[in-house]
Amino acid sequence: MPGELSPIDKAKFVAAKRACDYVEDGMRVGLGTGSTAAWLVRCLGEMVREEGLKIRGVPTSTRTAELAREVGIEVISLDEAKWLDVTIDGADEFDADLNLIKGGGGALLQEKIVATASDQMVVIADVGKEVGQLGAFPLPVEVIPFGWQTTRALVEETLISMDVLGRDVSLRMNGEVPFVTDEGNHILDLHLNRIGNARQLAMVLNQMPGVVENGLFIDICDAVIIGYGDGRVEVRDINAGTVETDKLDFLESDNLFSDLLD
Incomplete structure (x- = not known):
């Protein structure tokens, strides 16, 4: 109780x-x-x-x-x-x-x-x-399974030009296999530490082929x-x-x- x-x-x-x-x-x-x-x-x-x-x-x-x-x-x-x-x-x-x-x-x-x-x-x-500024919690990005490693590489490359502190990207796992969402997709977790311009990052991520949606709610x-x-x-x-x-x-x-x- x-x-x-x-x-x-x-x-x-x-x-x-x-x-x-x-x-x-x-x-x-x-x-x-x-x-x-x-x-x-x-x-x-x-x-x-x-x-x-x-x-x-x-x-x-x-x-x-x-x-x-x-x-x-x-x-x-x-x-x-x-x-x-x-x-x-x-x-x-x-x-x-x-x-x-x-x-x-x-x-x-x-x-x-x-x-x-x-x-x-x-x-x-x-x-x-x-939080004072978003980004300490890893930012989830939902991606389709097809070519997810290519999508991850695109995300990593794009983060170089973004106002963020970290750029590590990991595939979310469920034990020994990739986590699968209700829609049958995978999730990339972006370890950014700090997001300087969340609105810009959200727009850029969603323009990438393979990205379904990101976890920034602006x-x-x-x-x-x-x-x-x-x-x-x-x-x-x-x-x-x-x-x-x-x-x-x-x-x-x-x-x-x-x-x-x-």
């Missing part, structure tokens, strides 16, 4: 709980992927079962779809939904302008498609995900909810230019999340 969670998981939980305020009856909701987004799915499932909330969820990965169905959320495809009221997802990094690095869980392509097909994108994160996020280990939450809305703070109490009797795995 929340009272027994580590500080980092408490931070994720309160951010997810606060994000539920953005969801109203009848909405079509994009459901993110990752440990923080899993807290959100559990919280929304509780509202569906106990409060009669009626929503339709569009998941950004097969594992999110499985969890959503497990907790009682109606799952539909993006083609069925056509457009979404809100997408709520985590992030691997975010900066002061709410630009993001996403894709640590390997779902960046579907996450970006769903996020951009929404009236609003809300990011939920623990305070450790905030001008997509509308608000970020930052969770702290003591139950505090901070909500930054970049469009309204507002910052709100609140604190959520942990209920010792609430054991809904005791079996949630990261």
